[in-house]
Amino acid sequence: MKLTARIPVTAALLSLLLLTATGCNRLKARDQLTKGVQAFKNARYEEAVNHFQNSIALDPNYEDAKLYLSTAYAYQVVPGLDTPANMDLAKKAIDGFNEVLAKDPNDLNALKQIASIYFSIKKGDQAKEYQSKVIALSPNDAEAHYTIGVVDWMKAYSNEKQILAADGLTDDGQGNPKKSKATCQKLVTANGDLVNESLQYLNKAVELKADYEDAMTYLNLSYRLKADLECGDDAARKADISKAEEWVQKAMGARKANELKKEKATQGGVTIQ
Numbered sequence: 001m002k003l004t005a006r007i008p009v010t011a012a013l014l015s016l017l018l019l020t021a022t023g024c025n026r027l028k029a030r031d032q033l034t035k036g037v038q039a040f041k042n043a044r045y046e047e048a049v050n051h052f053q054n055s056i057a058l059d060p061n062y063e064d065a066k067l068y069l070s071t072a073y074a075y076q077v078v079p080g081l082d083t084p085a086n087m088d089l090a091k092k093a094i095d096g097f098n099e100v101l102a103k104d105p106n107d108l109n110a111l112k113q114i115a116s117i118y119f120s121i122k123k124g125d126q127a128k129e130y131q132s133k134v135i136a137l138s139p140n141d142a143e144a145h146y147t148i149g150v151v152d153w154m155k156a157y158s159n160e161k162q163i164l165a166a167d168g169l170t171d172d173g174q175g176n177p178k179k180s181k182a183t184c185q186k187l188v189t190a191n192g193d194l195v196n197e198s199l200q201y202l203n204k205a206v207e208l209k210a211d212y213e214d215a216m217t218y219l220n221l222s223y224r225l226k227a228d229l230e231c232g233d234d235a236a237r238k239a240d241i242s243k244a245e246e247w248v249q250k251a252m253g254a255r256k257a258n259e260l261k262k263e264k265a266t267q268g269g270v271t272i273q
Contacts, residue, residue, distance in 0.1 A: 029059035033068065040072055048072045063100075067109075070096025074113055079120040090121050106137055115147065124151040142209035149202035150218055156194040156225050163187055175227030175237040184231035192229060198222045211258055216251035220244045 036051030052069035055062055073093035078086050094117055097110040104110075115130035128151050131144040138144070160171060167183040169176055179187075199222050205215040227240035 025058045026062075029055045029062050029065065032058065033062070033065050036065070036068060036072070040068065040075075045072050045076050063103075066096060067100060070100070070110075071113065074117055077117055077120050080122060082121065087121065090117050093117055108134060108137055111137070112141075112144075115144070119147055119151070124154060127151055140208050142205045142212060142215070145201045145208065146205040146212065146215045146218075149198045149200075149205060149215065149222070152194045152198035152201070153218055153222050153225065156191040156198065157221070159190040159194075160187060160225060160228060163190060173224055174241055175224070175230065177234065177237065179228075181231060184228070187228050188231060191225060195222060195225050195229060199226065211254045213251045213254035213258060216247050216254055220247035220251065223247065 032051045032055035036048045036055060039045075039048040039051060049069060049072045052065050052072060055065035056069065059065070070093050073089050073096065077090045077093065094114050097114050100107050100110040101114075111130050111134050115127050115134060118124075118126040118130065128148050131147045134141050134144040135148075163183060163186045164171060164176060164179065167179055169179055169183075172178075199219070202215050202219045202222060206212050206219065209215070221244075223240045223244035227237045227244070230236035230240060
């Protein structure tokens with residue numbers, strides 16, 4: 001009877017010890033998260049990664065730590081660099097954000113982060129795919145529209161260089177009026193849809209964000225590609241180049257306005273007596 005009576009007491013003690021240990025681990029996990037966030041804010045990303053990993057080891061269900069870990073990886077990805085180390089960082093970040101999406105497919109932050117990483121490592125199709133998901137959830141996201149427009153332009157410009165080179169030409173930025181009719185038709189086939197889509201998304205980006213100087217710059221570039229597609233219609237070619245020049249001027253104006261805003265922001269709150 002004495003032995004039997006001691007069994008539930010022991011079980012209760014074990015349960016209490018487990019709960020206490022779990023509680024302690026959670027406190028330690030939060031402490032590691034706090035230290036990781038501090039390191040992250042100071043751009044010490046490798047140190048931040050270590051703290052976030054420790055946090056997850058202490059509390060495997062700590063979603064905030066997982067999100068911060070993926071973000072810390074993402075911040076270390078160098079745009080345009082295709083070294084194994086850089087691609088590994090990109091993969092770790094994308095895998096982490098995909099874990100977030102597995103639980104919540106509509107997490108906008110995770111979708112944007114993945115799109116941004118794919119764009120950084122020159123995977124345009126994947127970047128477009130995720131930015132399209134962003135637009136489906138947030139139709140007024142100017143950056144998502146801008147990114148799709150830029151990816152389209154990059155593809156079209158790559159096509160243009162190859163097609164012109166086969167005709168012994170380099171891009172003159174004026175619609176290349178010396179190209180042959182056959183070359184022009186090849187450009188229309190390769191770039192017609194890309195250029196139209198690029199203009200559509202870039203115009204939408206500027207509509208949503210009136211001072212979007214980067215989008216204006218790419219509108220200039222996209223209209224120059226459109227000029228390549230005006231086979232035999234010199235008036236249309238010149239009209240496209242005129243639109244391109246308009247966007248150059250608008251981009252310059254937006255840049256000056258944005259710089260002025262930054263200057264005012266940095267001087268805000270300072271009163272000279």
